[in-house]
Amino acid sequence: xxxxxxxxxxxxxxxxxxxxxxxxxxxxxxxxxxxxxxxxxxxxxxxxxxxxxxxxxxxxxxxxxxxxxxxxxxxxxxxxxxxxxxxxxxxxxxxxxxxxxxxxxxxxxxxxxxxxxxxxxxxxxxxxxxxxxxxxxxxxxxxxxxxxxxxxxxxxxxxxxxxxxxxxxxxxxxxxxxxxxxxxxxxxxxxxxxxxxxxxxxxxxxxxxxxxxxxxxxxxxxxxxxxxxxxxxxxxxxxxxxxxxxxxxxxxxxxxxxxxxxxxxxxxxxxxxxxxxxxxxxxxxxxxxxxxxxxxxxxxxxxxxxxxxxxxxxxxxxxxxxxxxxxxxxxxxxxxxxxxxxxxxxxxxxxxxxxxxxxxxxxxxxxxxxxxxxxxxxxxxxxxxxxxxxxxxxxxxxxxxxxxxxxxxxxxxxxxxxxxxxxxxxxxxxxxxxxxx
Ligand SMILES: [Zn+2]
Numbered sequence: 001x002x003x004x005x006x007x008x009x010x011x012x013x014x015x016x017x018x019x020x021x022x023x024x025x026x027x028x029x030x031x032x033x034x035x036x037x038x039x040x041x042x043x044x045x046x047x048x049x050x051x052x053x054x055x056x057x058x059x060x061x062x063x064x065x066x067x068x069x070x071x072x073x074x075x076x077x078x079x080x081x082x083x084x085x086x087x088x089x090x091x092x093x094x095x096x097x098x099x100x101x102x103x104x105x106x107x108x109x110x111x112x113x114x115x116x117x118x119x120x121x122x123x124x125x126x127x128x129x130x131x132x133x134x135x136x137x138x139x140x141x142x143x144x145x146x147x148x149x150x151x152x153x154x155x156x157x158x159x160x161x162x163x164x165x166x167x168x169x170x171x172x173x174x175x176x177x178x179x180x181x182x183x184x185x186x187x188x189x190x191x192x193x194x195x196x197x198x199x200x201x202x203x204x205x206x207x208x209x210x211x212x213x214x215x216x217x218x219x220x221x222x223x224x225x226x227x228x229x230x231x232x233x234x235x236x237x238x239x240x241x242x243x244x245x246x247x248x249x250x251x252x253x254x255x256x257x258x259x260x261x262x263x264x265x266x267x268x269x270x271x272x273x274x275x276x277x278x279x280x281x282x283x284x285x286x287x288x289x290x291x292x293x294x295x296x297x298x299x300x301x302x303x304x305x306x307x308x309x310x311x312x313x314x315x316x317x318x319x320x321x322x323x324x325x326x327x328x329x330x331x332x333x334x335x336x337x338x339x340x341x342x343x344x345x346x347x348x349x350x351x352x353x354x355x356x357x358x359x360x361x362x363x364x365x366x367x368x369x370x371x372x373x374x375x376x377x378x379x380x381x382x383x384x385x386x387x388x389x390x391x392x393x394x395x396x397x398x399x400x401x402x403x404x405x406x407x408x409x410x411x412x413x414x415x416x417x418x419x420x421x422x423x424x425x426x427x428x429x430x431x432x433x434x435x436x437x
Contacts, residue, residue, distance in 0.1 A: 047099035047107060051203055056092030060111075067098055068106050077109050080121040080131035085113065095203045115199040115210040138197040138212055144413035144420045149188040153180050156190070160416055165214050166194065173220040173231040173242050173250065175324040177301065183224065183323075191221040191410045193420065219406035232406050234391065234399055245407075247391035247399050254299045254383060255349065258331065259356065259367055261288035268379035284377035285330070285370035292335055292365040294356040298347040299329050299371075299380075306330075307343050314368060315360025318353055329380075332368035333359050 054063060060081060064074035081087060090111065099108040099122065108122030108129070118134040147156045157167045170192050171180045178184075195215030201207045221230045231242040231250045242250035266287035298320055305328075306319035314332030318341060321328045335357025347353060358365045371380035391399045409420050 048102060049203075050098040050100060051095060052098075053095050054090055054092050058090075058092065060087050060090055063096065064109070070106070073106060076129055077121050080129045081109070081111070081119060084131045084133045085111070085119040089113065097203050110202065112201075112203055115201070115212060118202045134202075136199045136202055138199055139209055140195050140197050140215060141419050142193060142195055142218065142409075143417045144191070144193045144409050145417040146189065146191040146410075146413040146415060149184045149190070150186060153184050153188075153190060162417055163214075166192075166217075169194070169214060169217045170220050173217060174222055174229060176251065177229060177323055178222060178224075179303075179323045179325055185224060189221075189223040191413045193218045193220075193406060193409045193413070196417075219410055221410050230407070230410070232399075232403055234395075234402055236391075236395055243391060243399070245403060247396060249389060254327070254329075254371070254380070255297070256381070257286075257288060258299045258329070258353075258369060259288060259290055259294055259296045261290040261294070261367070263289050265289045265366055268377075268381065285332075285368050286380055288356075288367045288369060290356045290365065290367065292356055292358065294367075295338070295352045296331050296334065296354045296356060296367055297350045298353050300324075300327070300349050302327075302329075302347055304341060304343055304345045304347060304353070307337065307341060310360055313360050315362065316354065316357065317360075317368075320347060320353070326374055328372040328375075330368075330370040330372070332370070333357055333362045333366060335359065335365075 050067065052063065052067065060078055061074065064077055065071065068074060078087065091113070094114075095112050097110045098106060099110065100106050108120060110121075111119040113119060116136045116138070118136055119131070120134055121129050121131045124130045145160060145162070147160055149156050153171065154164075154167055157170070158164075170190065171178070174180075194217045197212045197215055198209035199212050200209040216233060219230065219232045221228065223229075230245050232245070233240055234243050234247075244250055264286055266283055268286055269283050300322050302320040302322035304318055305321045306317070309316055310332075314330070316334040316337065317330060317332040318334070318337065319328060319330045331354055333356070334354035337354045338352035341347075341353055356365050356367050362368075369380055371378055371383060373383070412420070
């Protein structure tokens with residue numbers, strides 16, 4: 001009896017052993033082929049794309065049922081989708097894509113809530129639907145344009161279909177040298193090379209993508225009559241700035257003090273006891289003590305916008321509005337004015353605008369110097385005079401490379417913002433040359 005049972009059992013046991021061996025051999029062989037396994041990763045799979053657009057008021061459910069005819073799969077996709085995106089925020093004008101294989105089997109779904117996001121629900125290698133919110137990578141392109149001022153720079157750039165931000169970025173380059181509200185004349189010419197970021201449209205892999213925002217202005221040129229100014233962006237390590245063609249910084253600075261003085265008799269303060277009026281009132285400037293008649297010079301380029309006499313206060317004074325219209329300076333208690341100083345007169349940094357005196361409310365000869373930023377008095381000794389160091393000798397070769405390249409791009413700038421072959425040499429690490437798409 002025992003022997004008989006053993007005999008009956010032996011055959012199935014052999015079968016089971018053979019099956020285990022077969023499975024082991026099969027899995028072993030499979031793991032010997034990692035290349036093939038990598039090939040079936042869903043990311044690398046090429047899907048067929050079936051596109052559509054949500055109509056106003058259409059729900060995800062309605063769209064999926066219409067396009068894939070499979071209730072169970074539709075529910076699965078909706079569940080996954082809802083884990084990364086609020087289905088109620090689907091908008092009636094945005095596109096979606098259904099991803100299928102060549103046999104028409106649905107593997108996933110994509111929705112594009114805006115230009116820089118993709119909601120994707122896609123089967124992974126184990127067949128499970130995985131939802132994810134993907135940030136669309138931005139592509140940086142280099143563009144160039146040139147134009148002529150007919151009324152204002154603003155109008156000219158606007159007429160090219162570009163926006164305020166680009167005008168602001170361009171005028172920033174020359175903020176210490178050109179007052180774009182006052183200086184531009186009809187016939188002036190501007191050129192610029194600038195970066196812009198685009199989001200590749202994931203639903204349209206062949207398109208150029210959608211404009212997202214402007215990047216940096218890499219170079220700018222402004223020609224007014226025979227005067228041409230060129231500013232080039234150059235990066236050294238982490239820091240970048242604008243330089244002229246010789247490698248001198250475009251970042252101009254205000255003079256620390258507009259005269260040779262002996263000492264400061266009164267600092268900028270919110271409240272001090274006035275030496276004559278004997279009352280506490282703010283002193284919104286700095287008093288520099290110097291001999292009567294010491295020349296006082298303009299702290300930076302600008303235009304004289306006020307010249308007058310204030311008996312109970314500043315005495316003889318002038319006010320200069322600077323090229324960078326955010327800033328103005330006032331010079332008080334002058335004994336007299338510099339040659340040719342009149343309202344509307346343009347002055348350059350270090351031009352003599354007056355002489356130290358004691359006119360108005362003053363105990364002795366000194367200059368009362370006020371500095372205004374956006375109309376507010378600030379301490380002139382504390383203003384951030386960011387450095388205007390020239391390009392160091394060791395960087396000069398690299399700078400010259402950037403200069404030649406940018407000058408060529410500026411010279412060839414088209415009449416409308418167009419992409420240029422952007423090889424931005426020497427703009428520092430992490431700054432990749434843009435691929436042409
Ligand atoms: Zn003072």
